[in-house]
Amino acid sequence: MEQPVTHSETQALTHTDxxxxxxxxxxxxxxxLFVLSVCSYMVDYLGFQHxxxxxxxxLFMVLKAGLIVAIFMHMAWERLALVxxxxxxxxxxxxxxxxxxxxxHYTLFTRMTFFGTAQ
Amino acid sequence: MSQSxxxxxxxALPRPAGLRGFASDWASxxxxxxxxxxxxxxxxxxxxxxxxxxxxFLVAYMTARVSTAIAWPNPSTVFALSIGxxxxxxxxxxxxxxxxxxxxxxxAMAVNYGYRRDRRKAAILMxxxxxxxxxxxxxxxxxxxxxxxxxxxxxxxxxxxxxxxxTFFMITGFHGTHVSIGVIxxxxxxxxxxxxxxxxEKRGFFTxxxxxxxxxEIMGLYWHxxxxxxxxIFAFFYLW
Numbered sequence: 001m002e003q004p005v006t007h008s009e010t011q012a013l014t015h016t017d018x019x020x021x022x023x024x025x026x027x028x029x030x031x032x033l034f035v036l037s038v039c040s041y042m043v044d045y046l047g048f049q050h051x052x053x054x055x056x057x058x059l060f061m062v063l064k065a066g067l068i069v070a071i072f073m074h075m076a077w078e079r080l081a082l083v084x085x086x087x088x089x090x091x092x093x094x095x096x097x098x099x100x101x102x103x104x105h106y107t108l109f110t111r112m113t114f115f116g117t118a119q
Numbered sequence: 120m121s122q123s124x125x126x127x128x129x130x131a132l133p134r135p136a137g138l139r140g141f142a143s144d145w146a147s148x149x150x151x152x153x154x155x156x157x158x159x160x161x162x163x164x165x166x167x168x169x170x171x172x173x174x175x176f177l178v179a180y181m182t183a184r185v186s187t188a189i190a191w192p193n194p195s196t197v198f199a200l201s202i203g204x205x206x207x208x209x210x211x212x213x214x215x216x217x218x219x220x221x222x223x224x225x226x227a228m229a230v231n232y233g234y235r236r237d238r239r240k241a242a243i244l245m246x247x248x249x250x251x252x253x254x255x256x257x258x259x260x261x262x263x264x265x266x267x268x269x270x271x272x273x274x275x276x277x278x279x280x281x282x283x284x285x286t287f288f289m290i291t292g293f294h295g296t297h298v299s300i301g302v303i304x305x306x307x308x309x310x311x312x313x314x315x316x317x318x319x320e321k322r323g324f325f326t327x328x329x330x331x332x333x334x335x336e337i338m339g340l341y342w343h344x345x346x347x348x349x350x351x352i353f354a355f356f357y358l359w
Binding site: 023040057061065079105111 | 153175181185186188
């Protein structure tokens with residue numbers, strides 16, 4: 001008697017598990033990615049420099065990456081257990097970036113001090 | 120009843136949502152990823168490890184670029200092309216970016232049509248994606264050829280810091296390899312979709328298991344990741 005109940009429950013679950021979204025959403029995101037890419041290309045084409053340049057590059061990069069991960073890779077609809085397992089570890093790369101920035105500046109300092117400007 | 124509850128415990132108990140759900144999913148005696156198949160979870164974990172590989176490459180590039188006392192070659196002019204007698208900065212890389220983004224768009228739609236069991240449209244969109252990928256690799260081969268004939272080597276180049284060549288070949292080479300593997304992967308899965316393997320539940324050649332349309336989404340995850348990596352390479356290597 002319980003058999004058919006569990007069967008239909010299983011079917012309902014596997015059905016809702018599929019990532020099914022309207023095609024229009026993908027087309028809108030595609031268009032947004034195009035616009036953002038044009039914007040980041042324009043940063044170079046118009047020759048912005050220094051902090052304006054770096055800020056705009058990072059802004060457009062983060063927006064593009066966010067759209068790809070959230071919509072195209074369906075991360076926006078996954079359970080938090082998976083989202084955090086994937087999104088949090090790469091944050092540690094930023095610690096590595098901070099370490100290596102400091103290290104690279106020290107290397108540059110020693111090169112300038114002990115080898116003049118060469119190499 | 121008790122047997123099926125044991126096989127799929129997530130059916131028996133509704134899971135809490137949000138942060139509480141995150142904590143309870145990762146709590147003891149649990150399968151952490153409740154509604155995600157092993158195939159999808161493993162692809163995500165592989166992509167996470169690949170993130171660290173490309174992260175290390177970009178950190179190495181940053182370290183080389185910051186620590187050199189010699190000026191870094193200007194990518195805007197290095198990657199310029201003269202079209203109609205006019206030098207357009209970075210134009211080839213911009214076109215490559217648009218090609219890769221378009222391939223991501225067609226891939227996302229292929230996943231959608233796969234789940235709708237519209238195998239003709241899914242297979243055509245996957246082959247379109249593969250074609251865009253092949254065009255991208257072709258343009259990269261053109262770019263490499265151009266730079267090599269201009270004298271760029273892993274140990275030096277005519278314009279400045281020697282590390283420019285080594286980081287360029289390392290990072291774009293690894294990314295191009297990923298795209299090439301993706302194209303092969305796409306063609307294999309597109310053939311299975313076209314043949315209707317997932318409708319007739321034909322068993323796989325290597326695994327002898329029945330496949331389903333989720334493989335299109337898993338394949339899509341890999342492909343979107345390749346596009347994602349390009350976003351970072353474009354920002355840090357070509358634009359910075």
